[in-house]
């Protein structure tokens with residue numbers, strides 16, 4: 401039996417390439433190299449603040465599945481409005497910080513529903529638990545949350561589910577725990593992915609792509625290991641190959 405929750409033909413569509421570039425030009429070069437592979441693309445703050453909603457609309461017109469990763473964290477009224485604007489772009493996934501609390505998340509869900517163009521599917525609404533660059537010491541001593549990362553992630557995941565979110569962002573290491581407390585259908589989107597032998601950089605709670613899927617991740621987010629590779633297409637193909645052989 402396949403250890404993953406999806407068919408081997410769908411691996412590319414479960415890989416979200418983080419287009420963390422300063423301009424559209426670099427992003428276009430990168431996705432040009434990945435053309436035809438069927439990967440999901442993730443637009444985060446760096447590219448969005450430089451290129452704006454027009455570029456997101458263009459990616460959708462070009463047929464990409466788009467995760468708009470703007471990590472909303474504001475008062476409920478503003479979060480509702482932000483989500484309405486994002487959903488109106490026709491993107492497939494949006495997110496916010498669970499730390500904004502239940503009222504903010506419920507308002508965000510209303511905004512997503514309100515903004516979704518008629519006759520289309522609403523974007524999945526995902527909550528960031530603890531950033532994969534955060535370790536326990538930073539969470540305890542700087543952010544001021546006591547206990548283990550796992551306790552916090554489990555608590556945040558349950559809260560997100562109660563508030564009507566579709567899933568959470570977390571480290572792949574926390575996926576079994578999240579599935580345990582929220583059930584198998586609650587989605588997990590996992591950054592902090594490093595193929596064997598690549599640079600960890602600023603991330604802390606990392607795993608390889610194949611381990612992330614074996615742990616039950618629904619989507620993996622991969623940035624620099626693909627986008628900064630000497631040959632991004634080869635880097636992606638190697639990752640997919642290793643995932644296939646780990647099945």
Ligand code: C5P
Nearest residue numbers: 418444530531532569591621622623624
């Ligand atoms: O280059 P790298 O693979 O570390 O990029 C990870 C991407 O995932 C970045 O775009 C980052 O903003 C995003 N992300 C993350 N941790 C989260 C949520 C999003 O690293 N918890």
